[in-house]
Amino acid sequence: MKQDFYDVLGVAKSATEAEVKKAYRKLAMECHPDRNNGDKAAEEKFKLVTEAYEVLRDPDKRAAYDRYGHQGVRGAGAGGGFSSMHFDLSEALMVFMRDFGLAGGSSGFGGSLESLFGGSGTRRDRRRGHDIKVGLKLTLAEVASGATKTVRIKSLDTCPECAGSGAKAGTKPVQCGTCGGSGEVRRQAQSLFGQFLTVSPCPTCAGEGSVVHSPCLRCGGDGRVKTEKTIQIDVPAGVADHHYLTLRGQGVPGPRNGPRGDLIAVLDIKDDPRFERHGDDLVYDLAITYAQAALGAEVQVPTPFGQSTLRIEPGTQTGMAYRIRHKGLPRLGEGGHGDLHVRIHVWTPTKVTPEQRKLLEKLREIEDAPPEKEEGGKFWETIRRALGAFGE
Numbered sequence: 001m002k003q004d005f006y007d008v009l010g011v012a013k014s015a016t017e018a019e020v021k022k023a024y025r026k027l028a029m030e031c032h033p034d035r036n037n038g039d040k041a042a043e044e045k046f047k048l049v050t051e052a053y054e055v056l057r058d059p060d061k062r063a064a065y066d067r068y069g070h071q072g073v074r075g076a077g078a079g080g081g082f083s084s085m086h087f088d089l090s091e092a093l094m095v096f097m098r099d100f101g102l103a104g105g106s107s108g109f110g111g112s113l114e115s116l117f118g119g120s121g122t123r124r125d126r127r128r129g130h131d132i133k134v135g136l137k138l139t140l141a142e143v144a145s146g147a148t149k150t151v152r153i154k155s156l157d158t159c160p161e162c163a164g165s166g167a168k169a170g171t172k173p174v175q176c177g178t179c180g181g182s183g184e185v186r187r188q189a190q191s192l193f194g195q196f197l198t199v200s201p202c203p204t205c206a207g208e209g210s211v212v213h214s215p216c217l218r219c220g221g222d223g224r225v226k227t228e229k230t231i232q233i234d235v236p237a238g239v240a241d242h243h244y245l246t247l248r249g250q251g252v253p254g255p256r257n258g259p260r261g262d263l264i265a266v267l268d269i270k271d272d273p274r275f276e277r278h279g280d281d282l283v284y285d286l287a288i289t290y291a292q293a294a295l296g297a298e299v300q301v302p303t304p305f306g307q308s309t310l311r312i313e314p315g316t317q318t319g320m321a322y323r324i325r326h327k328g329l330p331r332l333g334e335g336g337h338g339d340l341h342v343r344i345h346v347w348t349p350t351k352v353t354p355e356q357r358k359l360l361e362k363l364r365e366i367e368d369a370p371p372e373k374e375e376g377g378k379f380w381e382t383i384r385r386a387l388g389a390f391g392e
Protein backbone atom coordinates (compact mmCIF):
# COMPACT_ATOMS: atom_id res chain seq x y z
CA MET A 1 0.00 0.00 0.00
CA LYS A 2 1.39 3.35 -1.04
CA GLN A 3 1.65 6.08 1.55
CA ASP A 4 -0.58 9.10 1.26
CA PHE A 5 1.35 11.95 -0.34
CA TYR A 6 0.06 14.48 2.18
CA ASP A 7 1.31 12.26 5.00
CA VAL A 8 4.62 11.80 3.24
CA LEU A 9 5.19 15.55 3.28
CA GLY A 10 3.45 15.98 6.64
CA VAL A 11 1.10 18.66 5.34
CA ALA A 12 -2.68 19.10 5.59
CA LYS A 13 -4.98 18.41 2.64
CA SER A 14 -5.60 22.14 2.53
CA ALA A 15 -1.91 23.07 2.45
CA THR A 16 -0.98 25.93 0.14
CA GLU A 17 1.60 25.59 -2.58
CA ALA A 18 4.08 27.49 -0.41
CA GLU A 19 3.50 25.12 2.51
CA VAL A 20 4.00 22.10 0.26
CA LYS A 21 7.22 23.57 -1.03
CA LYS A 22 8.50 24.41 2.43
CA ALA A 23 7.71 20.96 3.83
CA TYR A 24 9.38 19.27 0.90
CA ARG A 25 12.51 21.40 1.12
CA LYS A 26 12.98 20.57 4.80
CA LEU A 27 12.51 16.82 4.31
CA ALA A 28 14.59 16.69 1.14
CA MET A 29 17.48 18.46 2.86
CA GLU A 30 17.37 15.87 5.66
CA CYS A 31 17.35 12.81 3.47
CA HIS A 32 19.39 14.16 0.55
CA PRO A 33 21.86 11.44 -0.54
CA ASP A 34 24.80 13.80 -0.20
CA ARG A 35 24.08 14.03 3.50
CA ASN A 36 23.52 10.37 4.17
CA ASN A 37 26.59 8.58 2.85
CA GLY A 38 24.69 6.40 0.43
CA ASP A 39 22.22 5.22 3.07
CA LYS A 40 19.55 3.28 1.17
CA ALA A 41 16.65 4.15 3.46
CA ALA A 42 17.43 7.86 3.14
CA GLU A 43 17.66 7.50 -0.63
CA GLU A 44 14.26 5.81 -0.80
CA LYS A 45 12.79 8.51 1.39
CA PHE A 46 14.31 11.19 -0.80
CA LYS A 47 12.70 9.63 -3.87
CA LEU A 48 9.35 9.30 -2.12
CA VAL A 49 9.18 12.86 -0.79
CA THR A 50 10.20 14.12 -4.22
CA GLU A 51 7.47 12.09 -5.87
CA ALA A 52 4.90 13.43 -3.40
CA TYR A 53 6.16 16.94 -3.97
CA GLU A 54 5.99 16.68 -7.76
CA VAL A 55 2.33 15.69 -7.52
CA LEU A 56 1.21 18.14 -4.84
CA ARG A 57 3.02 21.17 -6.25
CA ASP A 58 1.25 20.83 -9.60
CA PRO A 59 -2.40 21.94 -9.41
CA ASP A 60 -3.55 19.52 -12.16
CA LYS A 61 -1.75 16.50 -10.74
CA ARG A 62 -2.88 17.43 -7.24
CA ALA A 63 -6.50 17.63 -8.39
CA ALA A 64 -6.19 14.22 -10.07
CA TYR A 65 -4.59 12.82 -6.94
CA ASP A 66 -7.31 14.26 -4.68
CA ARG A 67 -9.96 12.80 -6.95
CA TYR A 68 -8.51 9.41 -7.76
CA GLY A 69 -5.74 8.91 -5.24
CA HIS A 70 -2.62 7.19 -6.45
CA GLN A 71 -4.63 5.78 -9.32
CA GLY A 72 -4.90 9.28 -10.70
CA VAL A 73 -1.20 9.78 -10.97
CA ARG A 74 0.18 6.28 -10.91
CA GLY A 75 -0.70 2.82 -9.72
CA ALA A 76 -2.18 -0.37 -11.05
CA GLY A 77 -4.54 -0.76 -13.92
CA ALA A 78 -5.07 -3.33 -16.62
CA GLY A 79 -2.03 -3.71 -18.76
CA GLY A 80 0.38 -1.49 -16.96
CA GLY A 81 -0.99 1.27 -14.80
CA PHE A 82 -1.08 4.99 -14.64
CA SER A 83 2.02 6.81 -14.05
CA SER A 84 3.25 10.28 -14.11
CA MET A 85 6.15 9.56 -11.77
CA HIS A 86 8.62 6.83 -11.39
CA PHE A 87 11.70 8.63 -10.31
CA ASP A 88 15.06 7.12 -10.21
CA LEU A 89 17.50 8.92 -8.00
CA SER A 90 18.98 11.17 -10.67
CA GLU A 91 15.53 12.43 -11.64
CA ALA A 92 14.66 13.08 -8.01
CA LEU A 93 17.92 14.99 -7.59
CA MET A 94 17.09 16.97 -10.69
CA VAL A 95 13.71 17.99 -9.26
CA PHE A 96 15.34 19.11 -6.03
CA MET A 97 17.97 21.01 -7.89
CA ARG A 98 15.48 22.58 -10.27
CA ASP A 99 13.49 24.12 -7.43
CA PHE A 100 16.06 24.57 -4.70
CA GLY A 101 19.56 23.97 -5.92
CA LEU A 102 20.31 27.26 -7.59
CA ALA A 103 17.95 29.31 -5.45
CA GLY A 104 19.99 28.29 -2.44
CA GLY A 105 22.81 30.40 -3.78
CA SER A 106 25.32 27.65 -3.16
CA SER A 107 28.15 27.18 -5.58
CA GLY A 108 28.19 23.53 -4.66
CA PHE A 109 24.86 22.95 -6.32
CA GLY A 110 25.32 25.33 -9.18
CA GLY A 111 28.48 23.63 -10.26
CA SER A 112 29.02 20.39 -11.99
CA LEU A 113 25.93 18.37 -12.71
CA GLU A 114 28.19 15.54 -13.64
CA SER A 115 29.58 15.07 -10.16
CA LEU A 116 26.23 15.44 -8.50
CA PHE A 117 24.50 12.94 -10.71
CA GLY A 118 27.54 10.70 -10.80
CA GLY A 119 26.59 9.48 -7.34
CA SER A 120 23.32 8.18 -8.60
CA GLY A 121 24.31 6.68 -11.90
CA THR A 122 24.02 3.09 -10.90
CA ARG A 123 25.11 0.50 -13.32
CA ARG A 124 21.59 -0.64 -13.88
CA ASP A 125 20.18 2.83 -14.63
CA ARG A 126 22.94 3.69 -17.04
CA ARG A 127 22.41 0.67 -19.17
CA ARG A 128 18.63 0.85 -19.24
CA GLY A 129 17.15 1.25 -22.71
CA HIS A 130 15.01 4.20 -23.69
CA ASP A 131 11.33 4.60 -23.04
CA ILE A 132 9.09 4.61 -26.07
CA LYS A 133 6.29 7.15 -26.16
CA VAL A 134 3.24 6.53 -28.28
CA GLY A 135 0.10 8.61 -28.68
CA LEU A 136 -3.17 6.71 -28.27
CA LYS A 137 -6.27 8.26 -29.75
CA LEU A 138 -9.46 7.25 -27.99
CA THR A 139 -13.10 8.02 -28.55
CA LEU A 140 -15.46 8.70 -25.67
CA ALA A 141 -17.13 5.34 -26.36
CA GLU A 142 -13.75 3.66 -25.85
CA VAL A 143 -13.27 5.57 -22.61
CA ALA A 144 -16.71 4.40 -21.52
CA SER A 145 -16.12 0.72 -22.20
CA GLY A 146 -12.35 0.38 -22.05
CA ALA A 147 -10.48 -0.65 -25.17
CA THR A 148 -7.67 -2.72 -26.54
CA LYS A 149 -5.64 -0.63 -28.96
CA THR A 150 -3.10 -1.87 -31.42
CA VAL A 151 -0.09 0.27 -32.22
CA ARG A 152 2.83 -0.21 -34.55
CA ILE A 153 6.17 0.89 -33.11
CA LYS A 154 9.74 1.17 -34.34
CA SER A 155 12.12 -0.11 -31.72
CA LEU A 156 15.23 -2.16 -31.19
CA ASP A 157 15.38 -5.80 -30.28
CA THR A 158 18.04 -8.14 -28.95
CA CYS A 159 20.44 -9.08 -31.75
CA PRO A 160 19.76 -12.70 -32.73
CA GLU A 161 23.36 -13.19 -33.93
CA CYS A 162 25.09 -12.57 -30.58
CA ALA A 163 22.06 -12.97 -28.30
CA GLY A 164 22.59 -9.40 -27.17
CA SER A 165 26.14 -9.76 -25.89
CA GLY A 166 27.60 -7.64 -28.72
CA ALA A 167 30.51 -10.05 -29.12
CA LYS A 168 31.38 -11.66 -32.45
CA ALA A 169 30.42 -15.31 -32.83
CA GLY A 170 32.93 -17.49 -30.99
CA THR A 171 34.13 -14.66 -28.69
CA LYS A 172 32.91 -13.30 -25.36
CA PRO A 173 32.96 -9.88 -23.69
CA VAL A 174 35.90 -9.64 -21.26
CA GLN A 175 36.15 -8.03 -17.85
CA CYS A 176 36.97 -4.32 -17.96
CA GLY A 177 40.52 -3.54 -16.82
CA THR A 178 39.79 0.00 -15.58
CA CYS A 179 37.15 -0.89 -13.01
CA GLY A 180 37.89 -4.55 -12.57
CA GLY A 181 34.35 -5.47 -13.59
CA SER A 182 32.49 -3.37 -11.03
CA GLY A 183 31.47 -0.78 -13.65
CA GLU A 184 32.10 2.03 -11.17
CA VAL A 185 34.85 4.46 -10.33
CA ARG A 186 34.92 6.36 -7.03
CA ARG A 187 36.18 9.81 -6.25
CA GLN A 188 35.88 12.60 -3.67
CA ALA A 189 33.83 15.68 -4.54
CA GLN A 190 32.47 18.80 -2.95
CA SER A 191 28.79 19.65 -2.49
CA LEU A 192 26.46 21.92 -0.59
CA PHE A 193 26.76 19.60 2.38
CA GLY A 194 30.52 19.26 2.33
CA GLN A 195 32.79 16.51 1.06
CA PHE A 196 31.21 13.41 -0.28
CA LEU A 197 32.09 10.39 -2.28
CA THR A 198 30.82 10.09 -5.81
CA VAL A 199 30.47 6.81 -7.56
CA SER A 200 30.32 7.24 -11.29
CA PRO A 201 30.17 4.81 -14.16
CA CYS A 202 33.49 3.60 -15.45
CA PRO A 203 34.55 5.68 -18.49
CA THR A 204 36.08 2.69 -20.24
CA CYS A 205 33.13 0.31 -20.16
CA ALA A 206 30.37 2.92 -19.53
CA GLY A 207 29.34 1.06 -16.40
CA GLU A 208 28.94 -2.36 -17.92
CA GLY A 209 31.94 -3.97 -16.24
CA SER A 210 32.93 -5.72 -19.43
CA VAL A 211 34.22 -4.74 -22.86
CA VAL A 212 33.79 -6.29 -26.27
CA HIS A 213 37.02 -6.68 -28.24
CA SER A 214 35.63 -8.21 -31.42
CA PRO A 215 32.19 -6.77 -32.05
CA CYS A 216 29.35 -8.80 -33.54
CA LEU A 217 29.12 -8.24 -37.30
CA ARG A 218 25.36 -7.98 -37.32
CA CYS A 219 24.85 -5.31 -34.61
CA GLY A 220 28.32 -3.75 -34.50
CA GLY A 221 28.72 -4.64 -30.81
CA ASP A 222 25.59 -2.88 -29.60
CA GLY A 223 23.68 -6.10 -29.00
CA ARG A 224 20.53 -4.71 -30.60
CA VAL A 225 19.02 -4.57 -34.07
CA LYS A 226 16.22 -2.47 -35.52
CA THR A 227 12.76 -3.89 -35.44
CA GLU A 228 9.19 -2.88 -36.05
CA LYS A 229 6.45 -4.52 -34.09
CA THR A 230 2.79 -4.41 -33.29
CA ILE A 231 1.73 -4.30 -29.71
CA GLN A 232 -1.60 -4.31 -27.96
CA ILE A 233 -2.38 -1.91 -25.17
CA ASP A 234 -5.31 -2.48 -22.84
CA VAL A 235 -6.85 0.82 -21.84
CA PRO A 236 -9.07 0.58 -18.75
CA ALA A 237 -12.45 2.32 -18.78
CA GLY A 238 -12.75 5.82 -17.34
CA VAL A 239 -9.37 7.26 -18.29
CA ALA A 240 -8.98 11.00 -18.82
CA ASP A 241 -6.83 13.15 -21.04
CA HIS A 242 -4.15 13.82 -18.42
CA HIS A 243 -3.52 10.12 -17.84
CA TYR A 244 -0.91 7.98 -19.39
CA LEU A 245 -0.28 4.29 -19.29
CA THR A 246 3.09 2.83 -18.57
CA LEU A 247 3.87 -0.65 -19.78
CA ARG A 248 6.92 -1.59 -17.79
CA GLY A 249 9.72 -3.26 -19.68
CA GLN A 250 8.02 -2.82 -23.05
CA GLY A 251 10.39 -0.11 -24.25
CA VAL A 252 13.76 -0.34 -25.96
CA PRO A 253 16.19 -2.89 -24.49
CA GLY A 254 19.46 -1.49 -23.16
CA PRO A 255 22.64 -2.17 -25.14
CA ARG A 256 24.22 -5.57 -24.61
CA ASN A 257 21.31 -7.08 -22.69
CA GLY A 258 20.75 -3.99 -20.55
CA PRO A 259 17.33 -3.66 -18.93
CA ARG A 260 14.45 -2.52 -21.09
CA GLY A 261 12.86 0.90 -20.88
CA ASP A 262 9.11 1.36 -20.59
CA LEU A 263 6.45 1.96 -23.16
CA ILE A 264 4.47 5.05 -22.32
CA ALA A 265 1.13 5.56 -24.01
CA VAL A 266 -0.07 9.15 -23.88
CA LEU A 267 -3.83 9.34 -24.11
CA ASP A 268 -5.55 11.71 -26.47
CA ILE A 269 -9.30 11.58 -26.05
CA LYS A 270 -11.31 12.93 -28.93
CA ASP A 271 -14.12 15.28 -27.95
CA ASP A 272 -17.55 13.81 -28.50
CA PRO A 273 -19.69 16.68 -29.83
CA ARG A 274 -22.75 15.21 -28.13
CA PHE A 275 -21.42 15.40 -24.58
CA GLU A 276 -19.66 17.78 -22.27
CA ARG A 277 -17.39 15.91 -19.89
CA HIS A 278 -17.11 16.92 -16.25
CA GLY A 279 -14.90 14.24 -14.72
CA ASP A 280 -17.01 11.08 -14.69
CA ASP A 281 -20.23 12.99 -15.34
CA LEU A 282 -21.48 13.89 -18.80
CA VAL A 283 -23.85 16.65 -19.85
CA TYR A 284 -26.13 16.29 -22.84
CA ASP A 285 -28.15 19.21 -24.25
CA LEU A 286 -31.64 18.16 -25.30
CA ALA A 287 -34.06 20.32 -27.29
CA ILE A 288 -37.75 19.60 -26.74
CA THR A 289 -40.87 21.25 -28.16
CA TYR A 290 -43.14 23.60 -26.24
CA ALA A 291 -45.88 20.96 -26.26
CA GLN A 292 -43.52 18.28 -24.91
CA ALA A 293 -42.36 20.70 -22.21
CA ALA A 294 -45.91 21.64 -21.23
CA LEU A 295 -47.52 18.21 -21.38
CA GLY A 296 -44.60 15.92 -20.64
CA ALA A 297 -43.16 13.29 -22.96
CA GLU A 298 -40.99 10.25 -23.25
CA VAL A 299 -37.85 10.86 -25.31
CA GLN A 300 -34.72 8.98 -26.32
CA VAL A 301 -31.34 10.40 -25.33
CA PRO A 302 -27.94 9.08 -26.36
CA THR A 303 -25.53 7.79 -23.72
CA PRO A 304 -22.04 6.38 -24.24
CA PHE A 305 -23.72 2.98 -23.86
CA GLY A 306 -26.52 3.43 -26.41
CA GLN A 307 -29.92 5.09 -26.22
CA SER A 308 -31.72 5.63 -22.95
CA THR A 309 -35.36 6.61 -22.34
CA LEU A 310 -36.02 9.80 -20.41
CA ARG A 311 -39.39 10.90 -19.00
CA ILE A 312 -39.94 14.63 -19.38
CA GLU A 313 -42.28 15.85 -16.65
CA PRO A 314 -45.19 18.13 -17.53
CA GLY A 315 -44.22 21.78 -16.94
CA THR A 316 -40.52 21.31 -17.69
CA GLN A 317 -38.65 24.60 -18.18
CA THR A 318 -35.63 25.53 -20.23
CA GLY A 319 -32.54 25.10 -18.08
CA MET A 320 -33.90 22.24 -16.01
CA ALA A 321 -31.59 19.26 -15.89
CA TYR A 322 -32.56 15.63 -15.57
CA ARG A 323 -30.10 13.22 -14.14
CA ILE A 324 -29.83 9.70 -15.54
CA ARG A 325 -27.91 7.86 -12.87
CA HIS A 326 -24.91 5.69 -13.72
CA LYS A 327 -24.95 6.55 -17.43
CA GLY A 328 -21.85 8.70 -17.21
CA LEU A 329 -18.30 7.41 -17.53
CA PRO A 330 -16.85 4.62 -15.38
CA ARG A 331 -15.06 5.78 -12.23
CA LEU A 332 -11.47 4.82 -12.71
CA GLY A 333 -10.19 2.72 -9.85
CA GLU A 334 -13.33 3.20 -7.78
CA GLY A 335 -15.93 1.16 -9.62
CA GLY A 336 -19.34 2.45 -10.60
CA HIS A 337 -20.22 5.17 -13.05
CA GLY A 338 -20.82 8.88 -13.06
CA ASP A 339 -24.17 10.32 -14.12
CA LEU A 340 -25.52 11.70 -17.37
CA HIS A 341 -27.13 15.12 -16.93
CA VAL A 342 -29.67 16.07 -19.57
CA ARG A 343 -30.01 19.83 -19.86
CA ILE A 344 -33.35 20.91 -21.32
CA HIS A 345 -33.84 23.61 -23.92
CA VAL A 346 -37.35 24.42 -25.02
CA TRP A 347 -37.22 24.89 -28.75
CA THR A 348 -39.22 27.61 -30.48
CA PRO A 349 -40.15 26.83 -34.09
CA THR A 350 -38.95 29.39 -36.65
CA LYS A 351 -41.30 28.25 -39.41
CA VAL A 352 -44.88 27.20 -38.84
CA THR A 353 -47.37 25.55 -41.14
CA PRO A 354 -50.78 27.18 -41.65
CA GLU A 355 -52.34 24.58 -39.39
CA GLN A 356 -49.78 25.17 -36.63
CA ARG A 357 -50.25 28.93 -37.00
CA LYS A 358 -53.98 28.58 -36.46
CA LEU A 359 -53.49 26.53 -33.32
CA LEU A 360 -50.82 28.83 -31.96
CA GLU A 361 -52.97 31.90 -32.57
CA LYS A 362 -55.78 30.22 -30.73
CA LEU A 363 -53.40 29.31 -27.93
CA ARG A 364 -52.13 32.89 -27.69
CA GLU A 365 -55.67 34.08 -27.04
CA ILE A 366 -56.23 31.75 -24.13
CA GLU A 367 -52.77 31.11 -22.60
CA ASP A 368 -51.58 32.59 -19.29
CA ALA A 369 -48.83 35.20 -19.17
CA PRO A 370 -45.48 34.04 -17.78
CA PRO A 371 -44.69 35.18 -14.22
CA GLU A 372 -43.08 38.59 -13.60
CA LYS A 373 -39.45 38.44 -12.56
CA GLU A 374 -40.08 40.46 -9.36
CA GLU A 375 -42.50 37.82 -8.16
CA GLY A 376 -39.62 35.38 -7.97
CA GLY A 377 -41.31 32.06 -8.41
CA LYS A 378 -40.18 28.67 -9.52
CA PHE A 379 -39.52 29.53 -13.16
CA TRP A 380 -36.94 32.24 -12.50
CA GLU A 381 -35.42 30.19 -9.71
CA THR A 382 -34.90 27.33 -12.19
CA ILE A 383 -33.26 29.63 -14.73
CA ARG A 384 -30.93 31.08 -12.11
CA ARG A 385 -29.92 27.64 -10.93
CA ALA A 386 -29.44 26.38 -14.47
CA LEU A 387 -27.13 29.22 -15.37
CA GLY A 388 -24.98 28.47 -12.33
CA ALA A 389 -25.12 24.69 -12.47
CA PHE A 390 -22.53 23.88 -15.11
CA GLY A 391 -20.74 27.17 -15.32
CA GLU A 392 -16.98 26.94 -15.00
Ligand SMILES: [Zn+2]
Residues within 6 Å of the ligand: 159, 160, 161, 162, 163, 164, 165, 166, 167, 216, 217, 218, 219, 220, 221, 222, 223, 224
Ligand atom coordinates in the same frame (compact mmCIF):
# COMPACT_ATOMS: atom_id res chain seq x y z
ZN1 LIG B 1 25.00 -8.87 -32.45
Ligand SMILES: [Zn+2]
Residues within 6 Å of the ligand: 176, 177, 178, 179, 180, 181, 182, 183, 184, 202, 203, 204, 205, 206, 207, 208, 209, 210
Ligand atom coordinates in the same frame (compact mmCIF):
# COMPACT_ATOMS: atom_id res chain seq x y z
ZN1 LIG C 1 35.04 -0.54 -16.58
